[in-house]
Amino acid sequence: LAEAEQLLSQHSVIREEIDGYAEDYAKMRMMGDRVTQDQTDPQYLLLRQRLDGLQEGWQELHRMWDNRQAMLSQALNLQMFLRDAKQAELLLNQQENYLAKDEAPTSLEQAETMLKRHGDFLTTMEAGDEKIRAVVVFGNQLCEDGHFAADRIHKKVSNVHERRELNREKANST
Known part of the structure; x- marks a missing residue:
């Protein structure tokens, strides 16, 4: 994530450098025009062609910068999604571990303790649910936006969503 942020920052510096030449380019273009x-002299026609080539190069430079900017932004979004998905998966693992325990109370006191513990678990689960839901929403948004890793993101979102729903069902049936 830090590396993606650094690359995006460096790319912004390149944009500032490009923008620094914009005035010189505009002046040169006006003067050339x-x-x-x-003019009909072959030397002037050759100069016109070179000016046209310069304009094409300038436009291509901007397209290349925009394309790289989009790619770096998507890479950053992927890293943020993977970080958040990992945290969601940790929450889901903790929930699954708790739900996998199959204890039967042996006394009234133990039943009351287990009931309170389950109530606390449901409260904790509900608090973590917003984080998990946010990962699903973010991942779906990246897929809808045509992210280059949409297949990978979709698989992760589906897995997180299915596990979330399964845990909710188990928790509410206990």
Whole structure:
């Protein structure tokens, strides 16, 4: 995640450098247009072609920067999603571990303790549910936006969502 943020930051610095040349490019372009306007001499026509090539190069530079910006932003979003999904999976693992315990109370006191513990578990589960739901929503949004890793994200979202629903069913049936 830190590396993705650093790459995005470095890419922004490149944009600032490109923007620093925008005024020079515009002046050169205006001067070239004035010099070659209404000229028919082959030297001026060659200069016009070079100016057109310069414009194409300038536009291509901006397209390349935009494409890389989009790729780096998607990479950052993927890293954030994976970080959040890992945290959600840890919560789900803890829930699954608690729900896998199959203890039968041997006394009234133990039954009351287990009932309180289960109530506390449900409260904790509900608190963690917002984090899990946020991971699912974020992942689905990335997929809808056409993220380059949409298949991978979708699989992870499906897994987290299914485990969440299964845990909720088990917790409410206990």
